Amino acid sequence: xxxxxxPDHQPRIPPGWRLATVEKWPIxxxxxxxxxxxxxxxxxxxxxxxxxxxxxxxFVQLPHITKKFDHHCIDGWSYLGNEWTGVDxxxxxxxxxxxxxxxxxxxxxxxxxxxxxxxxxxxxLAFKRNGEALPRAGGWPVRxxxxxxxxxxxxxxxxxxxxxxxWEEDFWNKKLIGWGEPPIDPALNPWxxxxxERKAGLRKLFTHLLEExxxxxxxxxxxxxxxxx
Amino acid sequence: xxxxxxxxxSLCRTSELQEGERRKFVVNGNEVLLVKIDGExxxxxxxxxxxxxxxxxxKFDPVSGIIECQKHFARFxxxxxxxxxxxxxxxxxxxxxxxxxxIRIENDHVHLxxxxxxxxx
Ligand code: FES
Numbered sequence: 001x002x003x004x005x006x007p008d009h010q011p012r013i014p015p016g017w018r019l020a021t022v023e024k025w026p027i028x029x030x031x032x033x034x035x036x037x038x039x040x041x042x043x044x045x046x047x048x049x050x051x052x053x054x055x056x057x058x059f060v061q062l063p064h065i066t067k068k069f070d071h072h073c074i075d076g077w078s079y080l081g082n083e084w085t086g087v088d089x090x091x092x093x094x095x096x097x098x099x100x101x102x103x104x105x106x107x108x109x110x111x112x113x114x115x116x117x118x119x120x121x122x123x124x125l126a127f128k129r130n131g132e133a134l135p136r137a138g139g140w141p142v143r144x145x146x147x148x149x150x151x152x153x154x155x156x157x158x159x160x161x162x163x164x165x166x167w168e169e170d171f172w173n174k175k176l177i178g179w180g181e182p183p184i185d186p187a188l189n190p191w192x193x194x195x196x197e198r199k200a201g202l203r204k205l206f207t208h209l210l211e212e213x214x215x216x217x218x219x220x221x222x223x224x225x226x227x228x229x
Numbered sequence: 230x231x232x233x234x235x236x237x238x239s240l241c242r243t244s245e246l247q248e249g250e251r252r253k254f255v256v257n258g259n260e261v262l263l264v265k266i267d268g269e270x271x272x273x274x275x276x277x278x279x280x281x282x283x284x285x286x287x288k289f290d291p292v293s294g295i296i297e298c299q300k301h302f303a304r305f306x307x308x309x310x311x312x313x314x315x316x317x318x319x320x321x322x323x324x325x326x327x328x329x330x331x332i333r334i335e336n337d338h339v340h341l342x343x344x345x346x347x348x349x350x
Contacts, residue, residue: 045316073281075315075323076315181240199323202323202324203323203324203325206278206279206323206324206325207325209280209281209324210276210278210281211277213281217258217260218258221255221258222258226255226258227257227258
């Protein structure tokens with residue numbers, strides 16, 4: 001698969017994107033799942049010779065690196081030069097030793113959130129941003145950093161990395177299929193999607209999400225007896 | 230029912246609403262924000278079209294009619310629902326507009342139409 005994203009083949013900011021205008025790191029999903037250090041284990045599974053299960057203390061003792069990456073949100077903003085500290089996926093690969101034929105990692109977070117990414121792409125399992133442990137809303141204890149991908153691939157609250165031989169639709173792809181839309185083509189670098197298409201796609205996406213939110217709200221009101229069932 | 234024989238819900242008296250005042254109602258699970266600007270009453274769903282935040286208490290300028298979402302600062306013209314700025318400087322045009330409700334003013338009362346474009350309330 002062709003190498004994606006900054007810095008080799010792409011401009012630093014996707015066409016049509018703007019720099020985030022707020023000082024603070026923008027957060028779209030505010031609420032973390034409330035994991036506790038004692039409960040959390042980093043696990044590998046799937047087609048591997050040696051499945052891992054590491055508690056937080058051991059995970060942060062693994063060989064790690066600190067590196068700057070840019071973050072691009074599908075909403076159309078970028079935040080440049082965040083300094084991430086974490087374990088390179090290659091370190092995990094060496095430890096867990098995937099079987100022949102493994103082509104993808106399926107990174108699983110909380111509430112069925114997941115991202116499928118090709119093996120061989122640069123990926124970091126980060127536990128610090130700009131020198132500080134991740135805040136809960138920022139993905140504590142560990143989040144994925146997938147440079148060259150939009151932010152929705154950078155799974156927060158990572159629990160497990162499953163090594164797989166066949167492409168598996170991930171969280172957003174499944175949603176799109178549920179909405180009768182074609183899933184995101186894994187070979188498609190979204191940075192190349194032309195702006196008008198992206199805008200139309202985003203509008204659709206937002207509209208679908210709002211419909212879901214309205215439904216959820218009604219459900220809640222029904223359950224609480226605010227409106228008749 | 231309102232006088233035209235169309236099903237509707239009476240929300241409040243027009244005179245109860247002060248200039249620039251916002252008031253939220255929930256009708257059969259639908260949230261409706263009424264606001265009076267220049268003596269005219271507008272009704273929108275106070276749900277930010279970026280990520281669903283309730284913007285009924287968002288920063289509001291009654292002169293320009295602009296309301297700002299407190300979560301990521303999207304701004305909307307409350308009279309038309311049109312997004313002016315999306316989150317973090319992204320183009321507003323990727324965001325759908327706020328949902329506007331059809332209302333009728335009758336006998337000094339604000340009536341929310343039961344039949345809206347997207348369905349029945
Ligand atoms: S939810 Fe309103 S701007 Fe993001």
